[in-house]
Amino acid sequence: MIREIVRKELLEIFREGRFRVALLTVAILVVTAIGVGRQYYRQVNEQHEAARRNARSEWVSQGSKNPHSAAHYGTYAFKPKYPMSLLDNGVDKYSGVSIYLEAHKRNDAQYMAAQDQTALSRFGDLSPDFILMFMVPLFIILIAFNSVSRERESGTLRVMMSQGISPWKLASGKWLAVFTPVAVLTGLVFLVGGVLLANLEDFGLFSWWPLILLALVYLLYYGVFINVSILVSASVRKSSLAFVLLLGIWILSCLGMPKATSVVADALYPYPTQLEFEEQIAEDKTNGLNGHDPWNAESKKLEAETLQKYGVDSVKKLPFNWDGYLMQKGEEHEAEIYFKHYQVLKEIYQKQSKVYRTSAALSPFLPARFLSMALCRTDYHAHWHFADEAEKYRLMLVGRLNGDMVDNSRTGQWDYRADEKLWRAVPDFAYEPVRYQSIVEANAGHFLVLLAWWVLSGVGMLVAVRQMKVF
Amino acid sequence: MFRLHVKYEWVSVWRDRWVVVLSLIFFGLLFFAIRNGQEKVLERQASIAKARGELRQAESKRRGEIDSVARGLRQYGEARRNPRLLSTYGQRMGKVVAMDAQPLAFVATGQSDLFTHFAKPKLYGEVYSLGFSELANPVQLLFGSFDLAFVCVYLLPLLVLAFSYNLLSSDKESGSLRLTLSQPVSLFSWLVAKLALRYAVVVGLIAATLLIVLAWHGIAMSTGLFWLLLLICVYVLFWFAVSFLVSLFGWSSGQNAIVLVSVWVVLVLLVPSIVSQLANAVYPVPSRINMIHNYRVAEADAEKRASEILTSYYRDHPELGQQDSTVANQYQFWLKYFASVDVLKKAVQPVLDEYDGALAQQQEWVDRFKVLSPAILFQDGLNDLAGTSTAHYTDFRHQVIEFNETWRNYFIPRMFANELLQASDLDQLPEPRYQSRVQPVWAIDLLLIVVFAAVVLGVSFRVYQTSSAERWLAS
Numbered sequence: 002m003i004r005e006i007v008r009k010e011l012l013e014i015f016r017e018g019r020f021r022v023a024l025l026t027v028a029i030l031v032v033t034a035i036g037v038g039r040q041y042y043r044q045v046n047e048q049h050e051a052a053r054r055n056a057r058s059e060w061v062s063q064g065s066k067n068p069h070s071a072a073h074y075g076t077y078a079f080k081p082k083y084p085m086s087l088l089d090n091g092v093d094k095y096s097g098v099s100i101y102l103e104a105h106k107r108n109d110a111q112y113m114a115a116q117d118q119t120a121l122s123r124f125g126d127l128s129p130d131f132i133l134m135f136m137v138p139l140f141i142i143l144i145a146f147n148s149v150s151r152e153r154e155s156g157t158l159r160v161m162m163s164q165g166i167s168p169w170k171l172a173s174g175k176w177l178a179v180f181t182p183v184a185v186l187t188g189l190v191f192l193v194g195g196v197l198l199a200n201l202e203d204f205g206l207f208s209w210w211p212l213i214l215l216a217l218v219y220l221l222y223y224g225v226f227i228n229v230s231i232l233v234s235a236s237v238r239k240s241s242l243a244f245v246l247l248l249g250i251w252i253l254s255c256l257g258m259p260k261a262t263s264v265v266a267d268a269l270y271p272y273p274t275q276l277e278f279e280e281q282i283a284e285d286k287t288n289g290l291n292g293h294d295p296w297n298a299e300s301k302k303l304e305a306e307t308l309q310k311y312g313v314d315s316v317k318k319l320p321f322n323w324d325g326y327l328m329q330k331g332e333e334h335e336a337e338i339y340f341k342h343y344q345v346l347k348e349i350y351q352k353q354s355k356v357y358r359t360s361a362a363l364s365p366f367l368p369a370r371f372l373s374m375a376l377c378r379t380d381y382h383a384h385w386h387f388a389d390e391a392e393k394y395r396l397m398l399v400g401r402l403n404g405d406m407v408d409n410s411r412t413g414q415w416d417y418r419a420d421e422k423l424w425r426a427v428p429d430f431a432y433e434p435v436r437y438q439s440i441v442e443a444n445a446g447h448f449l450v451l452l453a454w455w456v457l458s459g460v461g462m463l464v465a466v467r468q469m470k471v472f
Numbered sequence: 473m474f475r476l477h478v479k480y481e482w483v484s485v486w487r488d489r490w491v492v493v494l495s496l497i498f499f500g501l502l503f504f505a506i507r508n509g510q511e512k513v514l515e516r517q518a519s520i521a522k523a524r525g526e527l528r529q530a531e532s533k534r535r536g537e538i539d540s541v542a543r544g545l546r547q548y549g550e551a552r553r554n555p556r557l558l559s560t561y562g563q564r565m566g567k568v569v570a571m572d573a574q575p576l577a578f579v580a581t582g583q584s585d586l587f588t589h590f591a592k593p594k595l596y597g598e599v600y601s602l603g604f605s606e607l608a609n610p611v612q613l614l615f616g617s618f619d620l621a622f623v624c625v626y627l628l629p630l631l632v633l634a635f636s637y638n639l640l641s642s643d644k645e646s647g648s649l650r651l652t653l654s655q656p657v658s659l660f661s662w663l664v665a666k667l668a669l670r671y672a673v674v675v676g677l678i679a680a681t682l683l684i685v686l687a688w689h690g691i692a693m694s695t696g697l698f699w700l701l702l703l704i705c706v707y708v709l710f711w712f713a714v715s716f717l718v719s720l721f722g723w724s725s726g727q728n729a730i731v732l733v734s735v736w737v738v739l740v741l742l743v744p745s746i747v748s749q750l751a752n753a754v755y756p757v758p759s760r761i762n763m764i765h766n767y768r769v770a771e772a773d774a775e776k777r778a779s780e781i782l783t784s785y786y787r788d789h790p791e792l793g794q795q796d797s798t799v800a801n802q803y804q805f806w807l808k809y810f811a812s813v814d815v816l817k818k819a820v821q822p823v824l825d826e827y828d829g830a831l832a833q834q835q836e837w838v839d840r841f842k843v844l845s846p847a848i849l850f851q852d853g854l855n856d857l858a859g860t861s862t863a864h865y866t867d868f869r870h871q872v873i874e875f876n877e878t879w880r881n882y883f884i885p886r887m888f889a890n891e892l893l894q895a896s897d898l899d900q901l902p903e904p905r906y907q908s909r910v911q912p913v914w915a916i917d918l919l920l921i922v923v924f925a926a927v928v929l930g931v932s933f934r935v936y937q938t939s940s941a942e943r944w945l946a947s
Contacts (some may be wrong), residue, residue, distance in 0.1 A: 019717070019730070030742075037749060044756075052761040059768050065778060067756060074775075077764060095586075095610035099764060108607075112760040115613065116586050116605060119835050119862045123583075123616060124744035131745055139737060143730075203663075239511050241726030248733055256626060262620035263611070264508050274519050274606045347577065353609050381611055461762050 004428060010366050011181060023140050024182065027132065031190050034129045035395035038087045039197055039271070045082050052079050052099075057429050062220050065420040066400035069328060075103030078391040078430050080110065083378045084198045084207040088215065089130035091379025094122070098212045100388065102395040102430075104402075105332065107339040109390060112159040130373060133219055134366065135255055137183065138226045142247045145230035149469065154240060158165065162471050171464040172231065179227045184220060191216040211437055215376045221451050222369035226251075228458035235462070235469040256366035259387025270309055270349050278342065285338045299334075300327055324413065326404030332399050339392070347385065354381075365454040368447040375444045378434055384433045384441065394430045481666050494634050498627075499681050505623045506685045510619070511587075517661070518569040518591050527568050527592075531898065533563060537897040555894040559806040562595030562883040569593065569875050571868045574859035575694045580621035580851075582860025585613055587868075593876035595883055596806075597815055604869050621854045623845055626740055628713045633732045634669050636715035638725040639663065645725060652746065660936050663716070671712050675705050681772065700857055703914060706921045707850045708860055711929035716740075720935045743845045747924070751838040758830040766823045774819035778828040789856030803887040810884065835862065842917075846924045853917035856910075863910045875904045 014020050036386065049345055056077045063074055071459060086093060097110025153159035171301050190211060198207045225455045238241040273281070304316060307323075316323035361367040374380035402423075410417035483655065537555040539544040548554050555561075570590035577584070588606050641662065643649040653659060679701055686693070718731050801807065842848040845932050855861040 003738070034749075037753060042899055048759055048761045050763060055765045055768075059765075060771060074772075077768075081763065083946075093615050094544060095613040097605075110609075111605075113605065113610075114757065115585070116583075117757050117760065117831055119838055120582055120851065121744070121748050124748055124848070124851070126747040126752075127742075127745045135741065143734075191617070197499035239726070241729050244726070244730060244733070248630075252479075252627070252630075256622075257618070259615035260622060261504075263615045266609070267612060271515075272609065275590070275605065275607050276523065276590065277519070350609055353611075357611065365845060381609065384610065408622065410768060455746050 003170050003177070007177045007181070010175060010178030014178060014182065017144075018386060019184075020144050023143050024186070027136055027140050028186065029131050030136065031129060031186075032128065032193075033376045034127050034132055034196055035087070035190075035197060038090075038128055039201075041318070042087045043201070049079050052077070052254070053328045060427075061421060061424045063424060065418040067141045067415060067417055068419045068423065069104065069325070070102035070403045071419070071424065072399045074404045075429075077101055078394065078432070080384070080386075081432060081434070082389050083195065084201055085211065085215070085377040087129070087198060088133075088194055088212075089373045089377040090126070090128050091130075091374035091377055092381055092384065093379045094126075100391045102391060102398060103169060104399050105335060107336075107343070107392055107395070110384070129190065130377075133187075133190070134370060134373070136218075136399075137187070137223060138251055138255065140221060140370070141179060141183060141245070142227045142230055145175075145227060146234055146244040148175045148179065148231055149234040150237060150240040150243050150468070153238075153469075153471070157176070157328060159471050167212070168467040168469075172235075172463055175231055176227055179230070180224070182246055183223050183227070187216060187219055187223065188336065188435060201220055211376050214441075215373060217377070218369060218451065219446070221455050222365060222447045223295040225365040225451070227463070228462040229453070230460040232458065232465045235465040238470070254364035254366045258360060258472060259367060259370070262357055262360040262367065263359070266353040269356060270352040272346070278346070282338060282342050286335060286343070300331070301329060303327070314469050319412060321407045322410045322412050322417075323401050324415070325410065329400060329407065331404035332396070332403065334343045336392075336396050343392075344365060350381065358450070361447065364457075365451060368451040368454070372444055372447045372451065374420050375440050378440070383435050387432060389429070398427055440452055479668055490634065492507075494631060495677055495681075498677070499685075501623050502517050502620070502681050503685050505620045506550050506578060506682075506689055506691075507618045508617060509581065510691060513573045513621075516573050516584070516589050517597070518574060520568070523568045523590050523592070524570070527565070528599060528813040532566060534861060535895050535898050538893055539900070542892075542894060554892070556894075557802070558887050558891065558893055559595065559803055561893055563597075564594075566592040566594045566879065567875070567901070567904050569872045569906060571864075571906055572698075572703055574908070575692065576696045576700060577619065577860060578858070578860045579700060580854040580858040580860050581617040581619045582621070582855035582858055583862050583865055585617065587865045588866075591872045592595070593872055593879060595880060597925060604865070621851060621858075624707070625851050627666070628704070628708065629736055629740060631779055632708055632711040633715055633729075633736065635674055635710055636667065637728045637732050639670070639715065639718075640719040641664060641723065641725040644722070647744070647824055660933075663719075667716055668711055671709065674708055674712075676939050678704060678708070696857055699914065700820060702853075703850065703918050703921075706918055706925065707846065708867065710846050710925040710928065711931065713925045717928055717932040717935065718941065720932055722861075722939070740847045742805050744848050744851075747841050747844050747848060751841040755834045755837040757834055758827055760827075763804065763823060763827045766826075767820050770820045770823050771816060774816050778815060779803055801888070801890045802888065807884075832866075843920055846921050849917040849920050849924075854913035855923075856912055856914040856917070859886065859908060860909075861910070863913075864908060867908060867910050868906065871904075871906055871909075875902070878902045887941060906933045 025265070035289075046133050056079070060076045063071060078389075080096075080100075082093075094114045099111050099112060101108045101276065147154075152161070194208060201348065222348070229250060233246050233250070234240075234243045236248060255449050281310050304323075304327075307319065307326075308316070311319055313319060319326075357367055357371065361371075371380065375382065402419075405419055405423055406430075408418065506820055534555060537546065541554065542558055552560075555863060567594070573589075585608055586606060587604050588921050591604065638645075640649070643652065652662060686697070714733060714735055718735070719729055737837065813925075815822070839852075842852050852861070
């Protein structure tokens with residue numbers, strides 16, 4: 002019986018001009034978006050690869066100089082793009098692309114793309130995630146809003162009910178009929194996307210199973226919209242009213258809720274302003290140990306302790322370069338200050354994330370959005386991970402350079418020069434992205450919420466079909 | 473006769489309970505949106521006021537110190553701790569250059585969530601490479617704000633469509649269209665009258681809601697508000713025109729609703745994102761990554777040739793090279809440091825200027841794409857009125873850099889002259905005066921939206937002329 006319903010429904014859906022126009026539109030958009038995205042991805046990746054090589058060669062060929070001068074000269078870490086960012090660019094546009102790594106200072110990622118674009122870009126780009134997140138649910142509403150009400154209006158619902166069809170069979174038949182074209186479309190998008198990704202030069206970074214997981218997330222998300230569409234279609238008398246209601250639900254969950262949640266999250270847990278943040282760090286720095294400031298009280302204490310430990314009366318008599326040692330201690334102290342303040346920022350971010358997770362109960366869009374970004378490694382967490390790794394590298398880099406000064410020069414010997422050998426000996430920044438396992442663990446909550454949405458809306462749909470008015 | 477038609481039309485609009493429900497929803501949305509916008513503005517003003525207040529406090533403290541040191545009432549230990557040193561003051565006590573919110577800033581968040589609204593340029597330090605970015609959760613930036621601009625660009629058209637989708641079809645479905653057509657009234661003028669009435673209702677509703685909500689939030693009235701209303705009226709007119717055109721095809725109310733919503737999706741969601749993508753594909757944003765590379769190359773080059781460049785620099789500034797003067801300049805260390813910074817700056821400036829030039833050019837080109845969509849034009853106009861467009865922030869950044877020059881030009885000659893600060897000097901320090909220098913563009917946006925509306929109305933007229941009454945009566 003279900004099979005007959007599905008066949009009849011599919012036939013009806015395919016016969017409709019509305020469906021064909023919508024399907025064609027979505028298909029063209031997806032193909033364009035993937036094409037444009039691929040081009041963009043390759044271009045960015047080439048630039049990125051070149052930049053990474055350039056940064057290293059600039060570092061290696063900086064000429065002979067004092068290691069601490071080299072630490073001031075510093076280097077850049079560039080945030081890599083991963084193949085799946087082609088499908089969902091996430092927050093990449095709103096987080097910087099490079100971090101300047103230098104002595105004494107933890108810098109934020111610079112140059113977010115959105116800042117270099119006009120307000121036009123705030124409408125969003127025609128990227129695959131835009132179509133998958135916003136357009137496909139609309140497509141579902143367009144083909145499903147009258148799936149039950151149409152039968153009622155034309156009187157066929159009465160006929161079916163009088164033949165003793167169970168509401169369960171009717172609902173699942175309708176559901177499958179809407180789901181089939183959507184699933185085929187989604188499957189095609191991911192298949193084409195996957196093949197394109199697999200043919201990229203850096204194939205090594207790509208694997209199929211996160212892509213399949215992502216497809217699953219989207220299918221679950223679409224399942225919720227199908228459930229809700231049939232639910233509304235079964236409970237509302239007029240098709241046009243069902244359509245308006247469903248559109249309202251779409252606007253609320255895809256446009257309204259994300260924005261409203263942002264407002265709430267920001268009001269509850271506001272970020273400090275950039276200047277406030279910098280001033281808090283500066284304040285801690287002046288009260289702490291400063292490597293460039295040997296008159297500072299704390300460094301005096303350190304000096305006294307060190308002199309006592311080595312049993313000498315002047316830093317000149319220490320068996321190592323005291324200036325380098327002091328600077329390294331200062332660096333470590335400053336690193337602690339930065340760690341403390343960035344930890345505070347991170348806590349604010351985590352509290353805000355909790356607000357987003359809570360409001361996911363009101364919009365299936367939110368868990369799907371976060372899952373999609375996370376699986377494509379373009380979410381905020383991935384950015385934090387990169388920034389933290391870059392900071393670790395910076396501390397290692399500066400530590401190595403100061404260490405060289407401590408071991409190979411004497412106190413006060415500021416004309417000491419290191420050369421390419423040392424620059425080469427410092428390893429290049431090799432960033433390992435967030436592992437999928439930890440992505441899956443961190444986002445299990447979102448997945449469960451989405452699943453709950455699917456189950457609950459499914460139950461709602463069954464109840465609505467069971468209790469629907471036949472006339 | 474005609475008057476009666478309008479009267480009963482009014483009654484039927486008014487009796488529709490959907491109208492009341494929608495009006496209430498709209499009121500709620502507007503209330504929430506304006507509250508959010510105003511909240512952001514207050515936050516922004518508070519952070520500026522805080523920075524100014526802190527600076528004022530620090531200044532008066534410093535003034536006291538300078539005064540007591542100048543009178544010999546106070547010792548400060550080592551020479552470099554002298555509060556009268558120009559170098560220390562210029563570095564630590566930089567003025568707050570702030571971009572105060574414009575009266576209509578609550579209307580559109582625009583780009584204001586991406587950039588800082590105040591800066592404290594210092595005597596030395598890389599003001600030219602300052603990011604001016606604000607700390608924010610990028611998720612929030614991705615989702616965008618729930619502000620008046622969002623409600624007006626995205627949701628207002630839906631309100632318009634809800635008011636007008638059954639303009640002609642409801643009469644057809646109730647049978648009154650036959651009666652109307654049998655009267656000596658031209659259908660077109662009758663439709664226009666219906667439309668005008670609904671337009672007046674919607675505009676009146678918006679204006680009243682806006683005024684009530686603004687009064688509630690204690691936002692002062694300004695002439696800008698009038699322009700804002702005008703801009704909204706024009707955008708609403710465009711959507712009425714679209715609805716009018718669709719109604720002339722004689723479909724049922726349900727079909728109209730679906731077609732109109734599809735048009736909404738295309739014009740508000742699809743076209744802007746396609747245009748944005750297209751603009752960036754045709755005119756790509758110049759690569760920041762390449763800029764960093766060029767910057768580093770220029771920097772490294774300047775560092776390698778530092779001594780050579782410095783020698784010529786000293787030739788231009790012989791006062792710096794003086795070694796045999798009887799009194800050594802106490803700022804010698806800083807002046808030499810500035811010299812080396814200047815040398816570096818001179819080397820990298822072309823790279824930055826080139827990038828800024830390319831970016832400005834690119835933005836100008838991309839900006840032209842706005843004529844492709846009334847939604848983009850409307851958003852552009854709202855940001856412009858609110859003073860939160862990209863142009864406003866670029867202008868602010870330039871003014872900060874200019875003030876930084878002024879600040880340095882005050883201190884450096886005095887450092888060359890080996891002066892110390894007097895308490896009275898503090899009143900003579902340059903004060904930043906930010907004043908937006910952005911050419912307003914909202915009037916152009918408004919005109920272009922009018923053109924869009926006129927084109928749609930023109931097409932409607934053509935469609936009307938080429939259709940017969942049977943088309944509207946057929947079911």
